[in-house]
Amino acid sequence: MSDGEAFDFRIDYIISVIEDTDAKVVGLQFPEGFKRRSPGIASRIEDETGVTVFISGNPCFGACDLDVALLNDVDILFHFGHAHLDDNKISQKVYFIETRSAVDVNDVVELAASKLEGRRIGLITTVQHVHKLDDAVKVLEQHGKQCVICPGDSKIAYPGQVLGCNFSAARNADCDEYLFIGSGQFHPLGVSLAMKKRVLIADPFVNELREADYSKVLRQRSAVIAKSLDAEVFGIVVSSKPGQERMELAMELKRMAKAHGKDAHILTMDLVTPDQLLQFKVDAFVNTACPRLAIDEVGRFHAPMLTPLEFEIVLGEREWEDLYFDEITGE
Ligand code: SF4
Known part of the structure; x- marks a missing residue:
């Protein structure tokens, strides 16, 4: 197709x-x-x-x-x-x-049914497959599963929908484990780290199942944090894109840095890329733009690129165990 x-x-x-x-x-x-x-x-x-x-x-x-x-x-x-x-x-x-997918999800959900261990299953997906969640429910109910599909916060248009920067629909679901319908890795990894629950990925395009495993990402993030522990000068990146602009958070992080005797500067730009940041000679960056950036582009910036939560760990304001993906939440 x-x-x-x-x-x-x-x-x-x-x-x-x-x-x-x-x-x-x-x-x-x-x-x-x-x-x-x-x-x-x-x-x-x-x-x-x-x-x-x-x-x-x-x-x-x-x-x-x-x-x-x-x-x-x-x-x-x-x-x-x-x-x-x-x-x-x-x-x-x-x-x-929304460019919704016409691909049938029944076969891959059928496959998933035998691999799901819990009874209450939180169903999550991207907007491309959100209209197929009812089909998935029918299949899972035939296998004796209870399905939970919850609305998210104001950033989320449909129940069960997750974004790379917003897992609120998953957080609202009282369930034993999750089934993510879609092809990407990032969303299910974020949900599994945020909820500390198993997330099974059902990819309807290739009819394959896999389990979200955040251990590699967590190792990468730990290395980025470790490299930033001695940093004295930070560049706090703020994007001017309408849905990514978090100046208030950046100002709060800058205040936090100062309170810890660190130097921090707010860098504003539209698109954030490794090239764009090349000329800024800082010890580490803190990204308040798209939360995917620090994770997807790991190793491509000339200085460690922290998420706001990781920056708090560097400053000793947050425990290592409380490390999750950054989210841009609504009301
Ligand atoms: S901020 Fe990033 S993850 Fe969130 S909607 Fe925009 S591109 Fe997607």
């Missing part, structure tokens, strides 16, 4: 929105995995509606990552691949096309 068939880009809906709003200039923003589909989708929209389409070429990793500059140049913006965040209420011009 090609990704064109596996995911629903909702072109007919997009065309109806354009006609209803009488938009003349339309922006399209795709996450990295869907960018190669953008020319075909743009051509179809232009051909069928006569609008002018601008495609965002900027990197895009989440709903936190709206192309604000492009938004100023278009009548409406279609953002693909993510559900809205509460921060996105700022603009009525943005339409989220």
Whole structure:
């Protein structure tokens, strides 16, 4: 199955929105995995509606990552691949096309049923499969399991949905273990570390099961913390992206650093990359932007990149045992 068939880009809906709003200039923003589909989708929209389409070429990793500059140049913006965040209420011009998966989950959930050890199963997934959770419930109930699917906080659009920076839907689920439906590693690792419970990953694209094992990530994080223990000068990174900006937290961390006799400077930027930070000669960075950054890009920065929780451990304000993935939570 090609990704064109596996995911629903909702072109007919997009065309109806354009006609209803009488938009003349339309922006399209795709996450990295869907960018190669953008020319075909743009051509179809232009051909069928006569609008002018601008495609965002900027990197895009989440709903936190709206192309604000492009938004100023278009009548409406279609953002693909993510559900809205509460921060996105700022603009009525943005339409989220969640790009849901058409892939069937029944077979892989059937496979998972025999490997799940607990009775109460917390079901979690990304927005791509959130509409398939009811199918998963039916399969698991046939195997005598009780399923728990909980709403998250205000950052979370659907019950059972998790983001790489928000596991609140999992945290709210009173269960023995979790079943994550999806293909990524990061979300189930974060949930298993946050909840200290087993998370089984059911990947419907390849029909495979695996268990989330955070031991390697924990070893990497311990090494990053250990390298930062003697640091005297810290760069606290703040992103200006609407859903990632945490200046208040950065200011609090800076105050904490000063109270411990350390030097700390707030570095503001849009996209945070190893190259972007190369010229800042600090002993360690603290990342308040996308929480995935420090974990996914480990070893690529020229100085250790800590999460805010790890920074607290470095300063002696938090115990090593209380190490979790950083989250951006809502209300
Ligand atoms: S901050 Fe990171 S993990 Fe959270 S939605 Fe944005 S890209 Fe995803």
